[in-house]
Each structure stands twice: as C-alpha cells, then as structure tokens.
Amino acid sequence: MNKTLTHSSLAALTALALLAGCENMSEREKGTAKGAGIGAAVGAAAGVLIGDNKRGAATGAAVGAVAGAIGGNIWSKKMEDKRRALEQQTQGTGVDVSRTADNQLKVNVPSDISFATGRAEVQxxxxxxxxxxxxxxxxxxxxRVRIVGHTDSTGSDAINNPLSIDRANSVRDYLAGRGVQPARVDTSGRGSLEPIADNGSDAGRGRNRRVEIFLREPDQAGSTGQPKS
Structure with missing residues (x-):
C-alpha cells in the first residue's frame, strides 16, 4: 500500500508540474499539457496497482501521458487559428470569442450591435x-455552425421564444447570402431561459439579448448537444 501511494503521489506531482506550465501556453498547448498530466497520474496509479512495482508505475505513466495528450488536444490548431482570427476581426466591437468546455468555438454577439429591441433584422x-x-x-x-438566439425577460414566452428563433434564422440567412450553405448551419432559440446577467437592469437585459454562434469540427457533430452558454 505504501508503494502504491508513493508512486501515485509522484505521478500526481508530475501532473501538477505539467499543469503549472500552462499559464503562457496557447489554448491548444494547454489542452495537450493538461491531458498529458492527468493521463500520467492516472496511468501511473493504474500501473502500480496492476504491476506492483516501479516499472509498472513508469509504464503506466508513459502510456497515460500519451493517451491524455491526444485526448486533451481535441482543440485543433485550426480551431485555435480561427479563434485568434475572429478575436482580431471583432476587436473593439463588443463581440466575445471564447472556447467552450466541450471544445467548440463560441462567438457571443451582444444586442447593441446585433438587433434592435423586439426586432429580428440584422443591424x-x-x-x-x-x-x-x-x-x-x-x-x-x-x-459546422450552430446559432442560438436569446432574449431578455421583458415580455411573455409567446413573444420571446419565436423572436429568439427568428434572430438566429436571420443570422443564418445573412450568412447564406454570402456563400455559407444553410445545410451546415443549425439554429435554435432559447427565449429568456438562459440569462447571463440580471434582467433587473437595462445593462443586464442588454447582455441577455444576444446571439451566440458556435463552431465545431466535423468529428464533434455527434458529441455535442445543447451548447453551453
């Protein structure tokens, strides 16, 4: 038992060292390092339990690190390049570009540049x-592209739900007019169900009236349900 704890602790320290170096890395490099660190820790612990010796720990850590690095690097160079390009293109507009927990690229478009109150036409x-x-x-x-429309809590669901869908569809139609095949784009509306700010203030309602655009790699198409706001 002591041997198991010793090797597992060493593996955990290795994982922490890898994670500590993530601060100055790109999103892609962070995914690789984190995956490798976690994989090494888990692999080493499993190796000790199975092999009951140092060689088992070392082998398990090595295999786990490789597997973890591959799994942690789902965020591809192409997606990282897209994120950086979109950040540059939207700088100063209020549009927020980020990576989601399930490795989608999320573009959050606030109301002040997207739609007038109660309207679905692209501004x-x-x-x-x-x-x-x-x-x-x-x-x-x-x-693949997914567009999700949102509203604030002003008005009833009978108004907000179709309005949020209409806004998502307006963005899809605008993109289609510029060569993006509609078959690549899924749209939905969440009405006022998923606020990101307090609806009790004008500023909060403005943040909640938004459109979110998600990009994902083709191999992620079957693994993602509702995008996370």
Whole structure:
C-alpha cells in the first residue's frame, strides 16, 4: 500500500508540474499539457496497482501521458487559428470569442450591435462581423455552425421564444447570402431561459439579448448537444 501511494503521489506531482506550465501556453498547448498530466497520474496509479512495482508505475505513466495528450488536444490548431482570427476581426466591437468546455468555438454577439429591441433584422453594425465570419467559413467548408438566439425577460414566452428563433434564422440567412450553405448551419432559440446577467437592469437585459454562434469540427457533430452558454 505504501508503494502504491508513493508512486501515485509522484505521478500526481508530475501532473501538477505539467499543469503549472500552462499559464503562457496557447489554448491548444494547454489542452495537450493538461491531458498529458492527468493521463500520467492516472496511468501511473493504474500501473502500480496492476504491476506492483516501479516499472509498472513508469509504464503506466508513459502510456497515460500519451493517451491524455491526444485526448486533451481535441482543440485543433485550426480551431485555435480561427479563434485568434475572429478575436482580431471583432476587436473593439463588443463581440466575445471564447472556447467552450466541450471544445467548440463560441462567438457571443451582444444586442447593441446585433438587433434592435423586439426586432429580428440584422443591424448594420453586425454585418461587417458576419461578412468576415462568412469569408472564413467559405474557406473551411467542413466546419459546422450552430446559432442560438436569446432574449431578455421583458415580455411573455409567446413573444420571446419565436423572436429568439427568428434572430438566429436571420443570422443564418445573412450568412447564406454570402456563400455559407444553410445545410451546415443549425439554429435554435432559447427565449429568456438562459440569462447571463440580471434582467433587473437595462445593462443586464442588454447582455441577455444576444446571439451566440458556435463552431465545431466535423468529428464533434455527434458529441455535442445543447451548447453551453
């Protein structure tokens, strides 16, 4: 038992050392390092339990690190490049670009550049963002797109639910007019069900009136359900 604890502790320290180096890494490098660290810890512990010796721990750590690195690097270089490009294209617009927990690229478009209150027509301020977005998608025909519309809590569900869907569809139609095949794009509306701010203030309601655009690799299509806000 002491031997198992000793080798497992060493593996855990190795994992922590790998994770500690993540601060200055890219998103892709972070995924690889974290996966390798966790894989090493788990693999070493399993190796000790099975082999009951140092060789078992070392072998388990090595195998676990490789497997973990591969699993942790689902976020591909292509997706990281897209994230950086979109950040540059949308700088200063209020649009937020981020990576989700399930390795999708999320573009959050706030209400002040997307839609007028109670309307579903794309505003002029959003068109330049979507133009750049469509250009990038045209050069990468395999990437899948999901667009989710949201509203604040003002009004009833009978108004908000269809309005959120109409907004998502408006973005899809705008992209289609610039060469993005509609078959690549899924749309949905969440009405006021998923607020990200307090609906008790004008600023909070403004943040909740939004459209979220998610990009994912083709091999993720079957593994993602509702995107996480």
């Amino acid at each position: 002029p301020q959003l068109r330049s963002v979507l133009d750049s977005f469509a250009h990038g998608l045209a050069n990468d025909p395999t990437t």
